[in-house]
Amino acid sequence: MTTVLGAVRSLVVVVFDGVSLGIMSFAFGVFDMAASFGELRDVDVRLVSGEPDAALSGGGLSCPVPYDLAAIRDADLVIVPNWRSPFENPPEPALAAIRAAHARGARVAGLCSGAFVLAAAGLLDGRPATTHWGMAGLLADLHPKVKVDAGALYVDDGDVLTAGGGASGMDLGLHLIRAMCGADVATRLAKGMVLPPHRQGGQAQYIESPVPNLDDQDPIAETMAWALTKLDTTLPVDDLAQRAHMSRRNYDRRFREITGTAPATWLTHQRVIRAQRLLESTALPVDLIARYCGFSSAAALRPHFRRLVGVAPAAYRETFGSVS
Template identity: 60%
Template structure:
């Protein structure tokens, strides 16, 4: 799975930052890093216009894909427009994979890779905002919206803009070792590993339940009293329903059970407290309805992908300045 020749396919009207990621990771030459032959390809011929109004002059055409060990599609124009990728580029990707190249997509580039058919029956990811669209357009792809990247050996996909950096560093680490990957990460001033997946970056607004009926009022009341010990039987009584009727109505309205909903809302509340207060994790846990920080942590990690303190270090008021108490931060990446 080693590689030295990297082909980067650039399409017209693509986001500029994502397009630059593989060049930033593989293109700089220094004594303490492996040297890569990077071929930047105009996948549709001619200059490549970006969505930032900057035009790039890519020196290679699709013929340069042949012989590359690693072929990367760094991004694609907004997929909501429904425009299919050009068949010539899709065929070049298929030939490269058939010849033994490792084929990679970053962020929206997964839509191009999915159009080749190479992802059929495989897990893959893309930016969480477009994961549903990817699943709709390519139902044979097993879309995983909650991870930073998916490594299937000969085919890899990543999520989001900086998720592309994560995957490119993973490729270096996989083929050239940790020291090489760490050197590149230091040059980019980025962590060589990131903990958790996309779940920590997805905004889940607390829903506003319908009011004007006892059921909606009960959900609203529960959201305002998450720090209390709330039982499903007590909620059903407050909604003037039998437990069985309440459970049935709850699933119809929310798509889940009362217990699962309560747990999810408590984790969401803990997220907001970690973002907006400097209270200790123990206090945050109790305000969100957990018995202790010990009780909060496994649920938080399962829903969000990282520990409460790791989340606060990224999204809290003091993010970036070292704020946050120790909470057993796990720096291994989830792929």
């Protein structure tokens, strides 16, 4: 769903005590730059304290937040950029103010850990939402009614929006500028900030996928460790079952118990992880990388890579490659 914003006259950014100036640059920077470029002339942008005596900090500076929760009363767009701990309940007065603004018709956005504030307010129940990929599992555990999408850069569900970590807040900001001012303005602003108007893929390309710690006394784990050394070969699952001295049916069952997924699915994921590492660290042709990872060609690798990572191998290398 894409938000179509009416005339936004008041935008508030809700700040809790101790939020860093760096985090605020992701939440507030796009709108501040738009104002400096002569856009958003009629929009009142305010920083609101989500709790008494909240202050921004960073680099030895401590900046008090100028407005209190009363400023949310007339807001058309409310942005929550950060929350200090998913395990701490946000202040109830802030939650009540955000709920009231939403009930009155304001759009509400949570960036990164700010999604936990929206979840605590009950605004994400039954909705798709995202947060930083490293906290997505925790959001799902603490708020099971939320339909968490860990791979999305941002999710626009109409009146409630969420963004992933870091620069995803800027992606959502440009998306909102696009809805407020039009695509031409958003594109000019992105160029002025030396940003892409819309990034390819999602957070999946940034998620770290470490090799699992395996108990080599378990026959399933032993075959997994062995398979990781043979990813450039075909590796039928029947061969893994035979190596574990198990029937294919029992092997599949035990493998799912240990990993939560099927052997073939796990193998494909490990092949893609290896392809990511080779794209990051070598200048090898994609076709050769595909063969090193057990795929017959770059064309065979590409759909699996795009499905699991969110972008094509060439686009991933352009972003993350360290070898020219």
